[in-house]
Amino acid sequence: MTSNYVPSTCPHDCPSTCALEIERLDASTIGKVRGAKDNDYTQGVICAKVAAYRERVHHPDRLAHPLKRIGTKGEGKFAQITWDEALDEIVDKFQEATAEFGAESVWPYYFAGTMGLVQRDGINRLRNVFGYSRLEMTICTTLPWTGWVAGTGSMWGTDPREIAESDLIVVWGGNPVSTQVNVMTHIAKARKKRGAKLIVIDSYRTPTAETADTYIAIQPGTDGALACAMMHVLFDEGYADLEYLEKYTDNPTQLRQHLSSKTPAWASKITGIPEQDIYDFARTYGQTKKSFIRVGYGFARSRNGSASLHAVSCLPAITGAWQHKGGGALQSNSGIYTNIDQTLIMASDHEDTSIREMDMSRIGAVLTNEEKDLFGGPPVKAMLIQNMNPAEVAPDTHKVLKGLARDDLYTVVHEQFMTGTAKYADLVLPATMFLEHDDMYKGGGHIYLQVARKVIEPYAECRSNHDVLCALGQRLGSDHPGFHMSAWEMIDQTLKDTGLPGADEAADMRWLDFSKTYEDANYLKGFSHPDGKFRFSPDWAALGDKEGKMPKMPDHQEVIDAASEKHPFRLVTAPARRFLNSTFTAMPSSIAKEQRPKALVHPDVCREMELSEGDLIRLGNEQGSVVVHLQPFDGLQKGVVIVEGVWPNKSFVEGVGINVLTSADRGYPNGGAVFHDTAVWMKAA
Numbered sequence: 001m002t003s004n005y006v007p008s009t010c011p012h013d014c015p016s017t018c019a020l021e022i023e024r025l026d027a028s029t030i031g032k033v034r035g036a037k038d039n040d041y042t043q044g045v046i047c048a049k050v051a052a053y054r055e056r057v058h059h060p061d062r063l064a065h066p067l068k069r070i071g072t073k074g075e076g077k078f079a080q081i082t083w084d085e086a087l088d089e090i091v092d093k094f095q096e097a098t099a100e101f102g103a104e105s106v107w108p109y110y111f112a113g114t115m116g117l118v119q120r121d122g123i124n125r126l127r128n129v130f131g132y133s134r135l136e137m138t139i140c141t142t143l144p145w146t147g148w149v150a151g152t153g154s155m156w157g158t159d160p161r162e163i164a165e166s167d168l169i170v171v172w173g174g175n176p177v178s179t180q181v182n183v184m185t186h187i188a189k190a191r192k193k194r195g196a197k198l199i200v201i202d203s204y205r206t207p208t209a210e211t212a213d214t215y216i217a218i219q220p221g222t223d224g225a226l227a228c229a230m231m232h233v234l235f236d237e238g239y240a241d242l243e244y245l246e247k248y249t250d251n252p253t254q255l256r257q258h259l260s261s262k263t264p265a266w267a268s269k270i271t272g273i274p275e276q277d278i279y280d281f282a283r284t285y286g287q288t289k290k291s292f293i294r295v296g297y298g299f300a301r302s303r304n305g306s307a308s309l310h311a312v313s314c315l316p317a318i319t320g321a322w323q324h325k326g327g328g329a330l331q332s333n334s335g336i337y338t339n340i341d342q343t344l345i346m347a348s349d350h351e352d353t354s355i356r357e358m359d360m361s362r363i364g365a366v367l368t369n370e371e372k373d374l375f376g377g378p379p380v381k382a383m384l385i386q387n388m389n390p391a392e393v394a395p396d397t398h399k400v401l402k403g404l405a406r407d408d409l410y411t412v413v414h415e416q417f418m419t420g421t422a423k424y425a426d427l428v429l430p431a432t433m434f435l436e437h438d439d440m441y442k443g444g445g446h447i448y449l450q451v452a453r454k455v456i457e458p459y460a461e462c463r464s465n466h467d468v469l470c471a472l473g474q475r476l477g478s479d480h481p482g483f484h485m486s487a488w489e490m491i492d493q494t495l496k497d498t499g500l501p502g503a504d505e506a507a508d509m510r511w512l513d514f515s516k517t518y519e520d521a522n523y524l525k526g527f528s529h530p531d532g533k534f535r536f537s538p539d540w541a542a543l544g545d546k547e548g549k550m551p552k553m554p555d556h557q558e559v560i561d562a563a564s565e566k567h568p569f570r571l572v573t574a575p576a577r578r579f580l581n582s583t584f585t586a587m588p589s590s591i592a593k594e595q596r597p598k599a600l601v602h603p604d605v606c607r608e609m610e611l612s613e614g615d616l617i618r619l620g621n622e623q624g625s626v627v628v629h630l631q632p633f634d635g636l637q638k639g640v641v642i643v644e645g646v647w648p649n650k651s652f653v654e655g656v657g658i659n660v661l662t663s664a665d666r667g668y669p670n671g672g673a674v675f676h677d678t679a680v681w682m683k684a685a
């Protein structure tokens with residue numbers, strides 16, 4: 001690294017957590033951003049949106065000063081105030097709400113706008129110390145992780161660097177070209193060196209599918225059926241590793257009986273995939289010992305997402321692919337970091353689990369006082385929102401906006417830009433970006449923990465999440481040490497509490513290797529259940545299935561918002577390549593690439609409806625309707641509509657975005673947002 005490049009880590013909500021090198025031009029200015037070549041996961045490759053980060057950090061629209069609302073909620077009219085005025089007001093309002101309605105009337109709300117352990121999770125310290133309402137973190141990982149743990153018992157899988165040693169890579173319900181580019185680096189190696197094949201399963205022909213040897217277009221929410229039919233063929237045609245099954249799995253005999261009716265013909269009707277294609281896929285998978293399934297998040301964002309993900313995770317247990325170097329599967333490696341002791345950051349030792357925990361995906365229902373979502377407690381009267389933009393990202397936008405517009409709700413939004421949520425705030429506080437503060441990061445898609453120092457000074461009056469939380473904690477009178485130390489001191493103490501090198505040493509090391517041994521990562525000493533067996537019959541009750549709604553064996557769980565005469569299309573709100581949820585939507589180069597919100601619809605459907613490219617169409621359901629431009633696209637089944645990206649509400653013709661249509665229903669068995677499980681009607685606008 002030349003002297004004007006300094007190390008950092010990408011903090012965004014992406015499993016790659018790339019090791020970065022930032023060109024520092026002076027104390028407040030950056031130039032180029034590139035990936036670290038000597039990190040063997042990043043390998044010098046990062047996505048285009050982060051490579052252009054100087055556009056974001058030096059964007060003229062960044063929030064620069066604390067602002068107080070002077071217009072109506074949502075209008076976006078604010079006046080500049082001082083930090084002291086802002087912090088004093090927050091403390092007054094939180095104390096007033098606590099005195100009148102109890103501490104549960106304050107609801108700190110956040111998610112993964114940054115993935116740093118200090119700057120993301122520190123808000124829990126404020127919550128736990130002062131007894132505010134808790135947040136059920138359902139918006140992203142609940143459905144996939146529940147499905148994965150159901151079978152394996154823990155949250156890890158084959159080391160992703162082993163993709164390079166695979167002969168067949170299956171990217172199932174993910175689009176790494178757009179969302180986790182480093183996966184493609186490792187796939188490219190396997191293809192170049194070993195002639196490995198890439199098969200992509202998705203509900204539309206994504207940029208990743210474009211590069212595949214085989215792309216299989218599936219109806220959204222039917223992945224469990226495809227996995228079951230594959231297993232049927234694997235057993236039927238002798239590709240099942242019976243010895244492995246006997247040693248490592250719970251009840252293969254019963255599974256085989258259960259699968260006898262789950263034929264490719266059966267699955268074809270459900271998935272819309274030709275029967276022969278299912279046979280071909282199953283045989284290719286069965287014939288390849290070193291097969292690696294990179295299990296994505298997309299297909300799990302459905303009411304049946306956990307069941308579908310569990311079914312897919314059964315595949316390497318049928319063929320015994322786990323036993324072969326380059327074989328197995330990975331959903332997330334989040335479980336390899338569980339020993340990191342975040343007690344200090346989150347004041348977890350103060351957490352009172354008797355305090356209500358409200359579902360973040362149901363923020364609309366919570367803020368509009370739907371009784372069951374309040375769990376018998378008071379209405380939410382005050383909020384601090386960090387790292388999250390629920391007015392645009394959460395499901396059921398109309399309800400979320402109705403809640404945020406309540407006159408009796410006091411909302412503080414700590415943000416980098418004037419988002420759709422910030423416009424509804426009483427106070428908007430300017431937040432630092434990752435280059436302007438210290439933090440540490442776990443790589444869910446790989447095996448490294450990284451500690452990153454700040455690279456440049458904060459812009460204007462921006463303050464970090466940690467600094468704001470400390471200021472509030474102190475003003476509210478807490479002597480918790482976490483409110484009286486710098487972010488760097490907190491990183492240092494946390495690492496030492498975990499038995500790791502301190503902050504300075506860890507930062508100088510650049511990344512700490514948390515990888516498991518090959519045997520452990522691939523469960524060769526047994527799966528993480530007491531009997532060491534992979535569960536074809538999960539204990540769903542232990543995973544939250546109170547009503548017994550989950551299938552006893554891998555299956556297609558028929559609980560989705562299926563297409564009907566009234567709502568003949570299935571809508572998937574997939575990620576856009578140059579956005580990450582609503583982050584990056586202010587960047588000129590991202591907007592130039594993404595252009596405008598558009599609906600991808602099969603050309604035959606466009607012809608039948610006499611619609612052409614660029615026409616305005618209206619998509620709707622019981623929750624409302626959204627107007628977007630039409631883009632004929634032949635890379636999907638006829639009943640599927642794709643709208644990529646979480647564009648800001650203001651980017652849509654009528655000023656409300658795609659999450660007007662997505663449901664806040666809880667996925668099975670234990671909640672989770674169902675963003676890709678939406679039946680809609682469509683007509684010319």
Ligand code: SF4
Nearest residue numbers: 010014017018047050
């Ligand atoms: S690929 Fe993901 S982790 Fe890497 S730079 Fe892009 S957003 Fe960040």
